Amino acid sequence: MNRRQLLAGGAGAVLASAAAAETRFRDLPEAASTDSPYTQVPPRPGSGPDYNPVVTLNGWSLPWRMNGNVKEFHLVAEPVERIMADGMMARLWGYNGQSTGPTIEAVEGERVRIYVTNRLPEHTSVHWHGLILPSGMDGVGGLSHPAIPPGKTFVYEFDLIKSGTFMYHPHADEMVQMAMGMMGLFIVHPRDPAFMPVDRDFAFLLASYDIDPGTYIPRVAEMTDFNLWTWNSRIFPDIDPLVVNKGDRVRVRCGNLTMTNHPIHMHGYDFEVTCTDGGWVPKSARWPEVSIDIPVGAMRAYEFDAIHEGDWAIHCHKSHHTMNAMGHDLPTFIGTDKTRLTQMIRRQQPGYMPMGTAGMADMGEMSMELPDNTVPMMTGWGPFGPLEMGGMFSVVKVREGIAPDDYSDPGWYQNPPGTQAWEWTGELPEEVRQSSAATVITPKSHLNHDH
Amino acid sequence: MKHVIALAGLALLTACADTATVKGASDPQAGFAFVADGANRSTGAKAAWAQTAADVAANEARAKALVAGKTIGPDTAVQVALMNNRGLQAAYADLGLSATDLWETALGPRPSLELSLSGIGEASLARSLEATVTGAILDLATLKPRTRIAEMHFRQAQLEALAETLALAAETRMAWIDAVAAFEASSLIARAQGTAEAASELAAELGRTGAMNRADQAREHVFTAELAAERAEARLEAQLAKEKLTRLMGLYGASTDFYVPDRLPSLPGRRPGRSNAEALALQHRVDLAIGKLELEAIAQEYRLTSQTRRIEGAEVTAGAEVERSDDNETEVARVLQASLEIPLYDTTKLTSRRGALEYSRAAHELAQHAVNARSEARSAHAEVTGTYNIARHWRDEVLPLRREIDREALKSYNGMLTSTFELIEDARDGLEAQLSTAEARADYWRAEANLKTVIWGPPAGGDE
Numbered sequence: 001m002n003r004r005q006l007l008a009g010g011a012g013a014v015l016a017s018a019a020a021a022e023t024r025f026r027d028l029p030e031a032a033s034t035d036s037p038y039t040q041v042p043p044r045p046g047s048g049p050d051y052n053p054v055v056t057l058n059g060w061s062l063p064w065r066m067n068g069n070v071k072e073f074h075l076v077a078e079p080v081e082r083i084m085a086d087g088m089m090a091r092l093w094g095y096n097g098q099s100t101g102p103t104i105e106a107v108e109g110e111r112v113r114i115y116v117t118n119r120l121p122e123h124t125s126v127h128w129h130g131l132i133l134p135s136g137m138d139g140v141g142g143l144s145h146p147a148i149p150p151g152k153t154f155v156y157e158f159d160l161i162k163s164g165t166f167m168y169h170p171h172a173d174e175m176v177q178m179a180m181g182m183m184g185l186f187i188v189h190p191r192d193p194a195f196m197p198v199d200r201d202f203a204f205l206l207a208s209y210d211i212d213p214g215t216y217i218p219r220v221a222e223m224t225d226f227n228l229w230t231w232n233s234r235i236f237p238d239i240d241p242l243v244v245n246k247g248d249r250v251r252v253r254c255g256n257l258t259m260t261n262h263p264i265h266m267h268g269y270d271f272e273v274t275c276t277d278g279g280w281v282p283k284s285a286r287w288p289e290v291s292i293d294i295p296v297g298a299m300r301a302y303e304f305d306a307i308h309e310g311d312w313a314i315h316c317h318k319s320h321h322t323m324n325a326m327g328h329d330l331p332t333f334i335g336t337d338k339t340r341l342t343q344m345i346r347r348q349q350p351g352y353m354p355m356g357t358a359g360m361a362d363m364g365e366m367s368m369e370l371p372d373n374t375v376p377m378m379t380g381w382g383p384f385g386p387l388e389m390g391g392m393f394s395v396v397k398v399r400e401g402i403a404p405d406d407y408s409d410p411g412w413y414q415n416p417p418g419t420q421a422w423e424w425t426g427e428l429p430e431e432v433r434q435s436s437a438a439t440v441i442t443p444k445s446h447l448n449h450d451h
Numbered sequence: 452m453k454h455v456i457a458l459a460g461l462a463l464l465t466a467c468a469d470t471a472t473v474k475g476a477s478d479p480q481a482g483f484a485f486v487a488d489g490a491n492r493s494t495g496a497k498a499a500w501a502q503t504a505a506d507v508a509a510n511e512a513r514a515k516a517l518v519a520g521k522t523i524g525p526d527t528a529v530q531v532a533l534m535n536n537r538g539l540q541a542a543y544a545d546l547g548l549s550a551t552d553l554w555e556t557a558l559g560p561r562p563s564l565e566l567s568l569s570g571i572g573e574a575s576l577a578r579s580l581e582a583t584v585t586g587a588i589l590d591l592a593t594l595k596p597r598t599r600i601a602e603m604h605f606r607q608a609q610l611e612a613l614a615e616t617l618a619l620a621a622e623t624r625m626a627w628i629d630a631v632a633a634f635e636a637s638s639l640i641a642r643a644q645g646t647a648e649a650a651s652e653l654a655a656e657l658g659r660t661g662a663m664n665r666a667d668q669a670r671e672h673v674f675t676a677e678l679a680a681e682r683a684e685a686r687l688e689a690q691l692a693k694e695k696l697t698r699l700m701g702l703y704g705a706s707t708d709f710y711v712p713d714r715l716p717s718l719p720g721r722r723p724g725r726s727n728a729e730a731l732a733l734q735h736r737v738d739l740a741i742g743k744l745e746l747e748a749i750a751q752e753y754r755l756t757s758q759t760r761r762i763e764g765a766e767v768t769a770g771a772e773v774e775r776s777d778d779n780e781t782e783v784a785r786v787l788q789a790s791l792e793i794p795l796y797d798t799t800k801l802t803s804r805r806g807a808l809e810y811s812r813a814a815h816e817l818a819q820h821a822v823n824a825r826s827e828a829r830s831a832h833a834e835v836t837g838t839y840n841i842a843r844h845w846r847d848e849v850l851p852l853r854r855e856i857d858r859e860a861l862k863s864y865n866g867m868l869t870s871t872f873e874l875i876e877d878a879r880d881g882l883e884a885q886l887s888t889a890e891a892r893a894d895y896w897r898a899e900a901n902l903k904t905v906i907w908g909p910p911a912g913g914d915e
């Protein structure tokens with residue numbers, strides 16, 4: 001990241017405004033910035049201890065420099081514009097041009113020095129969630145240290161005494177600042193590269209927002225009824241897929257900074273939780289899962305061997321979390337005959353389309369005009385039709401022959417012949433129906449017959 | 452010999468008649484040309500005086516041809532009223548009676564010979580004939596002033612007939628506006644009822660599928676039912692308004708088979724400009740003209756001749772000219788040109804205290820009328836510009852916002868962010884705004900019609 005990118009990110013106003021700023025920040029590491037909403041795979045570290053970088057979905061990792069044996073980062077808390085999906089931009093607060101902020105990656109045993117510049121209109125602080133550090137570095141404004149006033153830069157410095165999956169977020173006017181999108185991942189890699197190595201290491205944070213359709217800024221006073229459910233402040237259909245080479249060992253790290261739990265469910269695999277924000281889970285303590293419930297304010301990493309080729313859905317299992325903004329006061333129109341009604345309404349509203357009479361799937365198929373800056377509540381198109389999804393949904397794409405550093409979308413999976421559901425066109429047997437609500441005990445004679 | 456003298460006297464009396472006045476006043480349409488001309492200049496319609504059954508039948512036939520089976524505009528309505536309203540014809544008959552009075556006065560004294568001739572050859576005959584002629588000669592001495600006063604009354608009668616004509620034209624025009632506005636409101640309410648019915652229909656359907664309880668269904672139905680009552684009221688109002696128009700146009704029977712448009716004309720493209728309504732009112736108002744004649748008649752009657760000065764009407768009561776201060780100076784200057792002059796007489800030379808008082812009363816009354824007329828003209832002009840601005844505000848500011856709400860409501864509905872009910876509710880609110888817009892437009896046209904009335908005649912229901 002260079003200074004030019006910083007400016008392009010729209011975040012450079014303060015830095016670029018005066019030559020004095022140059023001098024002021026002369027001794028600080030560069031405050032890199034990006035405005036790209038796409039996944040940026042970080043390079044292998046060129047200096048310091050080696051590690052296998054994580055891939056932050058629709059995000060990036062913060063560049064650093066070595067100052068002696070201290071790894072230095074520069075975080076800038078500032079207003080940002082985040083493209084949540086094609087056709088939808090959110091005015092959020094974030095770090096270094098993005099929300100969620102860039103992922104900080106370092107190695108167990110390293111000393112980190114993190115400069116935090118506050119370009120928000122109010123004070124802030126950074127709490128390093130899950131890390132073991134001196135009390136004065138814990139980032140609780142007013143408790144650990146004075147909050148960072150607007151325009152000021154504070155320095156956090158501590159040793160990384162354990163590896164694992166962590167995050168950072170403000171602990172000053174926290175309700176507002178987190179509702180505005182301030183958060184980022186903090187990954188500490190094991191010092192021993194042979195400790196639980198994986199080929200692909202994905203990471204994302206769950207965040208929820210309440211952005212009314214047609215508006216741009218979250219309603220920060222909302223406590224429960226959020227309407228956008230995001231991974232790294234992106235929503236389906238524009239969350240990047242998790243691209244995997246067949247046979248890879250894959251780790252998925254996920255942190256929850258919303259106000260509710262999320263049962264993240266992945267199709268096609270059994271997996272085990274291998275890490276929490278408390279640290280690595282001993283093998284003896286793991287059990288197989290296909291969903292993990294990620295509690296509020298917690299992190300989980302799970303691992304699997306990518307042996308099953310295909311396109312596998314990965315999503316939160318709360319079904320309204322795989323929807324984008326929608327109304328919750330809608331009557332159920334299923335079975336409602338709207339023929340006459342349609343004629344009546346069209347006299348006033350010629351563009352009226354009756355919807356919902358057979359369910360809501362028509363929403364996924366029709367593309368009708370929506371309020372500005374709004375993504376349909378159920379959308380996305382797969383190889384066989386509409387996906388009717390939104391929010392916390394993506395696809396794990398396991399393919400043969402994907403290069404180690406290749407994360408680009410390989411397209412839709414071609415099911416081998418005979419491995420895809422097909423239409424039965426033969427005769428249907430007579431249906432057996434039970435109309436009584438009473439318990440029916442299967443006749444014993446029937447069981448006996450099987451012997 | 453006495454007979455000869457008496458007969459010569461009679462001949463002389465006949466010769467003394469004001470032949471020009473007699474000729475004018477004896478015309479069957481005496482004085483009507485003035486009324487017809489005034490009516491035509493102010494309303495554009497032709498007034499007709501029906502004096503025979505054939506005239507009435509002809510007018511009725513023409514009126515029928517103008518309206519039967521047709522959708523009529525305000526000008527047609529006024530035209531039909533002026534030829535067909537029988538109340539107006541009664542007022543014209545009053546004008547005729549006044550002309551007859553003038554005719555009789557101008558003819559001079561008419562000795563009653565029938566009485567005298569019954570006693571031919573007797574001595575009493577000569578005496579009674581003589582007495583008749585003497586009385587007639589005495590009458591003759593006062594013929595000129597009496598003719599002038601009768602003429603004055605005749606001119607007043609003309610002005611009154613014109614006032615009646617203008618009042619009827621104004622009332623008819625207003626009734627046409629009211630009727631059209633009522634039909635427009637009725638059709639907009641009918642459309643609003645259409646949206647209510649849609650909600651009702653949807654509620655019933657949701658009740659059928661089990662998605663809406665009885666209370667919520669009833670809530671949608673009761674709204675529809677209430678709106679139906681409102682619609683019936685609006686229809687009745689429109690019907691009654693049209694009936695009033697029919698009445699003013701003097702129509703009955705098959706001729707009532709006419710229509711008015713569903714919608715009032717759009718606002719004129721240009722904002723009504725600065726007005727010389729005040730000056731025009733002082734110049735044209737029939738009630739002021741009648742007042743001036745009254746003043747003249749009093750002066751005649753009491754032989755007030757030495758006029759000392761003329762005084763501007765407003766000065767008499769206010770003592771000083773107080774002009775409307777507008778933000779534009781040129782307008783003030785224009786208004787200043789408007790004046791009504793009232794002649795004042797040197798009361799010291801008056802022969803009669805009564806005459807001075809009567810004249811003063813009439814002069815003050817006229818001055819107050821002039822002040823009122825000016826104020827009415829200013830009010831009417833303010834109303835025209837004010838209602839125009841309000842109607843335009845509804846049309847250019849409120850309606851576009853309502854249309855935007857409708858567009859956005861549809862988008863929200865498309866996104867399943869809001870339900871059909873909310874979509875319907877927004878559409879209904881939009882119709883309400885259209886209704887208010889139509890009402891504001893009707894107010895403008897009413898004000899426009901009223902301004903005409905204020906300039907040409909006394910405002911409806913105003914003092915005369």
Ligand SMILES: [Cu+2]
Nearest residue numbers: 262316318321
């Ligand atoms: Cu969820």
